[in-house]
Amino acid sequence: MFIAEGRKVVSELLKSPCETAALLCLEEKERAWKPLAARYLSGSRGTGKLYLLDGGEWKRLSQDRESEGVMALARIGPRPSWRDLLCQDEGDILLLDRINNPNNLGAILRTAHWFGFKTVFLSAAAVDWTHPKVARSSMGSLFHLNIAAAVDFAVALPEVSRRRLLVGGDVRRGVNPHPTARRAALLLGSETHGLPEDLLAWVAERWHIPGAGGAESLSLPQAAAIMMYEIGRERGK
């Protein structure tokens, strides 16, 4: 189970295939949670649970500075293996190595959802994707993605590279991002460490976003957005 907080995030949860085990509402903010509570209870076929919390109880659970007064408990169902996901999904996929910042992870997941990615592999030694900050900064996009966590990339990459055009983001050098005719697997490393050479060894192409301004680096969520955008840029045409 994990906590989803805020109207927008809870609303996305209710729209998604994820199960909502309960809704937690701050008594005094009825205006904020009432429409969501109605949607939840009517959609849950009588199994929905709604708890009203007072200010003190709320404070112990809430992560938001200015809380909107609504949280949900999302149930993490049985997680499919990365192998199953790789076979089931024919689209572009995203592989994230050791992303430690929950806000970065959330931002990247939100972008992935926008560009139609459905499957995300996360490595070990990364931030817990059920961290409330991830749900919050993904604006609930998290619940629309199939996520395999703690994937051993040393084992997965050889298989991924047979089924997708495997490209890796490289902060130092590489070709410009470009539309890919084949479905792609985009592999990105953390903002602090980048991708280690033993993982880059598996990629078919290293992608580097050329800069013109002398800045030291482009931030990871922005670089990820540009690369995901490029992958599908000519598909709709």
Add this chain to the structure above:
Amino acid sequence: MFIAEGRKVVSELLKSPCETAALLCLEEKERAWKPLAARYLSGSRGTGKLYLLDGGEWKRLSQDRESEGVMALARIGPRPSWRDLLCQDEGDILLLDRINNPNNLGAILRTAHWFGFKTVFLSAAAVDWTHPKVARSSMGSLFHLNIAAAVDFAVALPEVSRRRLLVGGDVRRGVNPHPTARRAALLLGSETHGLPEDLLAWVAERWHIPGAGGAESLSLPQAAAIMMYEIGRERGK
């Protein structure tokens, strides 16, 4: 004057044309600030001021949860008018309408610096660009940009549109972003409100980033990154 906190941010400040009025260092973290202090003092021709703070003093000024132990006071010099900046700079420029989130503003400024934008106009009713969170999330890129704040866009846009290809980001509809032969002025609105129609009336093109995943929106810093990337994408070739 405003406060720049953290090693990376202070380091960018020292590299930039901005004046550093003083360095504030947390006594017990000498390892973190010593190299920066040496650089600052040797570069300031005897006018540099270094203050050692104890833990209690530090806490009253520091904004970072896990402080690295170094801050700088940056002096805001006399600000050129937006008209002067528009005439002096021949490159692409960025116009931001009512951006209220300091982290979003910082992230956008960092990307602008990466893509070689030198001039940024900020509207009134926006977050103060000297907010320490802006400096922090821009990773110091802030100090490398010419910023005109509280610009009246109703007055500025007619003039900008004569000197640049004025494009506006639109979350609902528009043409796909594309490389621009002419130098561009990219106008973006806040994540909450988007651009009002009276400002969009001035743009030559509305740009919209097509999504494929059914997500409700792309986040502003990510959309901004994609548009800035597109503007210059074919220039280097």
